[in-house]
Amino acid sequence: MYPQEKFKLVSAQKAFNEAHRKKLAHNINKYDVQVAVGKHEFKDLENLKQIAHLKKKQAIDNLGYYLETFEKNVIKNGGEVFWAEDGNEANKYVLDICKKHQAHLIVKSKSMVTEEIHLNDYLKKHALESVETDLGEFIQQLDNEAPYHIVTPAMHKSKEDVARVFHEHLGTPLNMTPQEMTMEARKQLRNKYSEAQIGITGGNFILPDIGGIAVTENEGNARLSMALPKVHIVIVGIEKVIPSYKDLGMFWSLLATYGTGQKITVYNTIATAARLPHETDGPNKFYVILLDNGRTKLLTDPALRQGLYCIRCGACLNTCPIYKSIGGHAYQVTYTGPIGKVISPHLKGFDDYNYLSDASSLCGSCSEVCPVKIPLHKLILLNRQKKRELGHASTLETMAWALWKTAMLNRNMMNMGNGKLKSFFINKLIPNWHKHRAHLKFPPQSFNELFKKSKGNISP
Numbered sequence: 146m147y148p149q150e151k152f153k154l155v156s157a158q159k160a161f162n163e164a165h166r167k168k169l170a171h172n173i174n175k176y177d178v179q180v181a182v183g184k185h186e187f188k189d190l191e192n193l194k195q196i197a198h199l200k201k202k203q204a205i206d207n208l209g210y211y212l213e214t215f216e217k218n219v220i221k222n223g224g225e226v227f228w229a230e231d232g233n234e235a236n237k238y239v240l241d242i243c244k245k246h247q248a249h250l251i252v253k254s255k256s257m258v259t260e261e262i263h264l265n266d267y268l269k270k271h272a273l274e275s276v277e278t279d280l281g282e283f284i285q286q287l288d289n290e291a292p293y294h295i296v297t298p299a300m301h302k303s304k305e306d307v308a309r310v311f312h313e314h315l316g317t318p319l320n321m322t323p324q325e326m327t328m329e330a331r332k333q334l335r336n337k338y339s340e341a342q343i344g345i346t347g348g349n350f351i352l353p354d355i356g357g358i359a360v361t362e363n364e365g366n367a368r369l370s371m372a373l374p375k376v377h378i379v380i381v382g383i384e385k386v387i388p389s390y391k392d393l394g395m396f397w398s399l400l401a402t403y404g405t406g407q408k409i410t411v412y413n414t415i416a417t418a419a420r421l422p423h424e425t426d427g428p429n430k431f432y433v434i435l436l437d438n439g440r441t442k443l444l445t446d447p448a449l450r451q452g453l454y455c456i457r458c459g460a461c462l463n464t465c466p467i468y469k470s471i472g473g474h475a476y477q478v479t480y481t482g483p484i485g486k487v488i489s490p491h492l493k494g495f496d497d498y499n500y501l502s503d504a505s506s507l508c509g510s511c512s513e514v515c516p517v518k519i520p521l522h523k524l525i526l527l528n529r530q531k532k533r534e535l536g537h538a539s540t541l542e543t544m545a546w547a548l549w550k551t552a553m554l555n556r557n558m559m560n561m562g563n564g565k566l567k568s569f570f571i572n573k574l575i576p577n578w579h580k581h582r583a584h585l586k587f588p589p590q591s592f593n594e595l596f597k598k599s600k601g602n603i604s605p
């Protein structure tokens with residue numbers, strides 16, 4: 146089944162699944178309350194968001210320079226950098242490193258980039274065990290499901306759902322409390338850190354001036370994944386660059402607040418290299434894989450490149466009326482919600498994934514909440530325009546919009562017939578509209594007619 150067909154099918158199921166919507170609403174409501182509190186920590190939030198936007202603009206507009214500086218500094222620190230044009234190349238680099246270090250067990254912290262390239266499946270095919278150590282990802286891996294949300298991978302599961310997953314896969318009792326389940330996950334994972342030969346993490350920010358990778362998390366699992374195994378591999382999208390480590394103060398606090406409503410995330414780590422001779426902790430080898438995988442396609446477009454400013458806080462997902470209806474799995478892509486609608490068609494292939502830009506009400510709420518001020522709804526509109534220019538819009542859709550445009554630009558046409566007649570025709574013209582909605586009903590007279598009659602004396 147094509148992704149678009151699957152998207153329509155799953156969306157229709159999810160939108161009318163009351164239990165699913167209830168769980169989603171419960172978790173997003175909790176998020177909304179926390180974020181509102183978190184925002185009070187900032188003196189001039191709007192100004193800070195503008196600065197963050199400009200910093201990301203600076204980084205993306207000079208991406209080549211910053212990435213080369215980063216590479217130079219990583220090498221200076223004793224690490225190695227690989228440039229991966231696509232997911233296959235990135236996976237192959239990981240496999241080569243695993244072979245080189247005779248690894249068979251890998252511990253992994255949460256990383257959407259590794260989801261994007263399906264790293265776990267790839268490693269499994271090559272008989273390598275890769276264990277997710279973030280609690281949400283651990284649950285999803287047990288349940289054989291992709292992450293549901295870019296920040297909270299198991300957002301769609303209630304505590305009862307998680308207890309069921311643990312029961313089925315780990316044989317634990319069904320009535321476990323969240324604390325007991327956390328302790329069980331801890332028990333399952335603890336030894337893996339010391340047994341694993343390789344730790345893989347993503348990166349929240351690339352720090353070119355010090356050749357470092359900033360990782361932010363709440364559980365300490367990323368820190369253990371990068372500190373205990375002898376080899377640390379970072380896989381990171383090239384757009385994660387910020388101009389300097391000095392900007393972290395701003396980005397870390399914005400990410401914490403918009404991601405989870407925290408003042409600052411619990412563990413914030415900068416990895417710069419393998420352990421130095423006088424240091425007691427850390428890996429012996431440090432590798433960074435810089436992933437393009439379609440990002441440079443976005444870079445070629447002066448407007449759409451703003452999609453690369455994203456710091457993956459998830460705020461636009463949580464505010465999106467579409468996401469709140471259909472949830473994360475319906476989209477059929479790794480990056481979902483408004484930011485996914487902007488970037489995913491370019492990362493995955495515009496021919497097959499252009500349908501994503503249609504899954505938007507264009508209400509603009511996403512642009513309003515974005516901490517780096519990406520004009521998301523305008524970029525979604527640009528993707529729609531591109532879709533039409535590339536001939537992906539159906540004849541029926543093209544004709545419908547041409548008709549709508551003609552009518553909108555012609556007052557006489559708009560005033561033709563009474564409300565009843567208009568309602569009859571429009572409901573006949575778009576029969577699918579009222580499959581799940583009330584019939585469209587026009588008022589007896591248009592505003593223009595009322596205005597004319599009243600000679601301009603319309604009171605609100």
Ligand code: SF4
Nearest residue numbers: 455456458459461515
């Ligand atoms: S687009 Fe903005 S709001 Fe959405 S995840 Fe990225 S940074 Fe957050």
